[in-house]
Amino acid sequence: MSAEIICIGTEILLGDILNSNAQYLAQELAKLGIPHYYQTVVGDNLNRIHHVIKTALERSSILIFTGGLGPTPDDLTTEAIASYFQTKMIEDGEIIEDIKIKFAHRGREMTPNNRKQALIPQGALVLPNKTGTAPGMMWEKEDKIILTFPGVPSEMKQMWQDTAVPFLKTKGWGQEIIYSQMMRFRGIGESSLAQKVNHLFDLTNPTVAPYASHGEVKLRVSTKAKNPEEARKIIQPITEEIKAIAGQDYFGSDSDTLASVVGNILKQKGETISVAESCTGGGLGAMLTDIEGSSEYFMGGIIAYSNEVKMKLLGVSEDDLNKEGAVSAMVAEQMAIGVREKLGTDWGIGITGIAGPGGGTESKPVGLVYIGIASAKGEVFSYGDTYGSNRGRYLVRYLSACNALDKLRRML
Amino acid sequence: MSAEIICIGTEILLGDILNSNAQYLAQELAKLGIPHYYQTVVGDNLNRIHHVIKTALERSSILIFTGGLGPTPDDLTTEAIASYFQTKMIEDGEIIEDIKIKFAHRGREMTPNNRKQALIPQGALVLPNKTGTAPGMMWEKEDKIILTFPGVPSEMKQMWQDTAVPFLKTKGWGQEIIYSQMMRFRGIGESSLAQKVNHLFDLTNPTVAPYASHGEVKLRVSTKAKNPEEARKIIQPITEEIKAIAGQDYFGSDSDTLASVVGNILKQKGETISVAESCTGGGLGAMLTDIEGSSEYFMGGIIAYSNEVKMKLLGVSEDDLNKEGAVSAMVAEQMAIGVREKLGTDWGIGITGIAGPGGGTESKPVGLVYIGIASAKGEVFSYGDTYGSNRGRYLVRYLSACNALDKLRRML
Incomplete structure (x- = not known):
């Protein structure tokens, strides 16, 4: 028994909308412990929808459709399912009443188009839609389970929770859940980490799988269990073991971010921080204040985009700016010291670099960023890194802000 | 001839990541005028990938794969394609060299795992990956075209543009393109705008369709044409007409953002700006400096998260902070004036609010944000808005930064 998610809509194929429904349903299937091996997207075309149904029935036993339940001729989902199984459609009187009431609430009359939304294959059950006019259906047909939902995410989610989840539980699902912990690492590449924990990839319970994304590497540790407590015990x-192997390169799990981890340590220690930003233009401050309650430890900062601001507000020396250049270890250190003193915090971070695409030279290429960190003890550290001239402005800024937080984390 | 997008990765099936690659590729196929009827997602499992390849070959002639090109045993895409076609894999010496160089740049050594990434089926061409270690491939096999890309979006996009687009053009694609202009609006709701341009929704060439997203409403105007110039003439x-109807609510098209539009006006006028941020914590500065060349008009700012910083660095009056509160029109205005004077810019923006989830009161609920704007003429304006207490911290911060830019845009 496994489920397949089938999303119907030409707007997805044109790239006009992001298919977030598939992600939501995938997460929900994992919560219920229902295996899920395939997702399909197909446009508003009867023959192609038939092809997708045929393929899905060959390999999956629960077919979950979203989209194509509207009142327009483009909306073909119910009709395609009924005709595939050569089953007559019948008009459901309660749906008609419900749609009429919804139109009346908006001070309108039901259009003849909407009659179509009341048709369901003989033998199927209606899944009521509390907010929209498009009901879904639930149909047990030839050992398969077919569920349909509208494409509007809020309607689909509510109907899923109200109707599909209880129904699937009566079928025995949800007694065992798929539980995962996403472990997050920084300062180590995917392949190096994979090599260190290579012996764990063959485990079957829990399973361990690696993922890479910008600025971090992840290991997903998953198991099946009766409930979250039991799952946590298994993993x-x-x-x-992984934490012991990775040491400081492991920084958190699940919804932890570098900013939340750094914030928690600062809060525990009762210490405060301020930032002086050039190339990141406020992005490091934005990352730190993305965390609820960050006002406990984040006092503020100075965005010193121009050299004048670096000198005037942060006390960076004009001589050093001329000699070393704005993008230098010296200036990053002076920015960190300057902002720490000016804002009276325990820690100060300075960050200066060339985000590009312009402004690079041979000795100082696009992507070169210096990070300075000043402490209450009067110590000051700096780090220079090149984030790659062809990674784009966004990534140079994002990765260097992450890196500043990671350097501070290791120091804390 | 039509294309199918096949995304490989158990992380998509578990709902851990949103499949944004499929959306990007769908848009790109539309630009090239390549029909695209199906998308499939499958996990890291050899038999299932084979099933997907078989199905796709039955109905599509261009197969575009993303994901599964990494160095770990889970990464099966290339191997699955080669074994499906019973074709030997050979090691590409240039890829090995390239990976070694990339590791050396980061001060690391290539791991034995990475050798796997240099294997491609005999007869396939390598698609070089400028930034990551995972190259893709392009393989013309039995009248079909097979393209593979890594799952990391930035790498996939660059490789698509650098290699796949020129290749597909040599195959005759791109002679008729689907061309769209996405027109962007702010300060008007989707249904109000739709009502104003209702008569345009029935057009068949060009077509006009509405979209809504956070902080803006969009109209997509699309046509088919031989080239962009011809398309632009049609639309x-x-x-x-739409611009005339929408007036100031229209702010730009396609890749324009509020920050880029404001930046362009400032550049044209030769004026400068600085920001004083409380609740956005640097996010407004980050938005402004996200634009290349923003150093011409953006001088910097002060992140005044604590009240002390508001007083000490921005000269906000202690009396007013106590009387009116940090989240008030008065304080927003003083922040704008303070940063403008301190940084010597033509314009100053101040922004203070309650991002939540904590900190709200009955008279000042979560989501309340004040924006102050100070001009070189000595004028100062302020605006208070409530962004909804249940929209979450991220949206309150994002929307209020957008709103500050929009207020300034209308003033400029």
Whole structure:
């Protein structure tokens, strides 16, 4: 038994909308412990929808459709399912009433188009839609389960929770859940980490799988269990082993971010921080204040985009700016010291670099960023890194802000 | 001839990541005029990938794969394609060299795992990956075209543009393109705008369709044409009509953002700007400096998260902070004036609010944000808006930064 998600709509194929429904349903299937191996997207075309149904029935036993339930001639989902199974459609009187009431609430009359939305294949059950006019259906047909939902995410989600989840539970699903912990690492590449934990990739319970994204590497540790508590017990020995292997390169799990981890340590220690930003233009401050309650430790900062501001507000020396250049270890350090003193915080971070695409030279290429960190003890550290001249302005800025947080994390 | 997008990765099936690659590729196929009827997602499993390849070959002639090109045993895309076609894999010496160089740049050594990434089926061409270690391939096999890309979006996009687009053009694609202009509006709701341009929704060439997203409403004006110039001629009368109807609510098209539009006006006028941020914590500065060349008009700013910083660095009056509160029109105005004077710019923006989830009161609920704007003429304006207490911290911060830019845009 496994489920397949089938999203119907030409707007997805044209790239006009992002298919977030598939992600939501995928997460929900994992919560219920229902295996899910395929997702398909197809446009508003009867023959192609038939092809997709045929393929899905060959390999999956629960077919979950979203989209194509509207009142226009483009909306073909119900009709395609009924005709595939050569089943007559019948008009559901309660749906008609419900649609009429919804139109009346908006001070309008039901259009003849909407009559179509009341048709369902003989034998199927209606899944009521509390907010929109498009109901879905639930049909047990030839050992398969077919569920349809409208494409509007808020309607689909509510109907899923109200109707599909209880129904699937009566079928025995949800007694075992798929539980995962996403472990997050920084300062180590995907392949190096994979090599260190290579012996864990063959485990079958829990399973361990690596992922890479910008600025971090992840390991997903997953298991099947009766409930989250039992699952945590199963995965704990493995997550502990991984933490021991990775050391400081492991920084958190699940919804942890570098900013939340750094914030938690600062809060525990009762220490405060301020930032002086050039190339990131406020992005590091924005990352830190993205965390609820960050006002406890983040006091503020100075965005010193121009050299005048670096000198005037942060006390960076004009001589050093001329000699070393604005993008230098010296200036990053002076920015960190300057902002720490000016704002009276325990820690100060300075960040200066060339985000590009212009402004690079042979000795100082696009992507070169210096990070300075000043402490209450009067110490000051700096780090220079090149984030790659062809990674684009966005990534140079994003990765250097992440890196500043990671350097501070290791220091804390 | 039609294309199918096949995304490989168990992380998509578990709902861990949103499949944004499929949307990007769908848009790109539309630009080239390549029909595209199906998208499939499958996990890291050899048999299932084979099933997907078989199905796709039955109905599509261009197969575009993303994901599964990494160095770990989970990464099966290339191997699955080669074994499906019973073709030997050979190691590409140039890829090995390239990976070694990339590791050396980061001060690391290539791991044995990465050798796997140099294997491609005999007869296929390598698609070089400028930034990552995972190259893709392009393989013309039995009248089909097979293209593979890594799952990391930035790498995939660059490789698509650098290699796949020119290749597909040599195959005759791109002679008739689907051309769209996405017109962007702010300060008007989707249904109000739709009502104003209702008569345009029935057009067949060009077509006009509405979209809504956070902080803006969009109209997509599309046509088919031989080239962008011809397309622009077809859509121009309609876009001009829409601009006339929308007035100041229209702010730009396609890749224009509020920050780029404001930046362009400032550059033209030779004026400069600085920002004083409380609740956005640097996000407004980050938005402004996200634009290349923003150093011409953006001098910097002060992130005044704590009240002390508001007083000490921006000269906000302690009396007013106590009387009116940090989240008030008065304080927003003083922040704008303070940063403008301190940084010596033509314009100063101040922004202070309650991003939540904590910190709200009955008279000042979560989501309340004040924006102050100070001009070189000595004028100062302020605006208070509530962004909804249930929209979450991220949206309150994002929308209020957008709103500050929009207020300034209308003033400029």
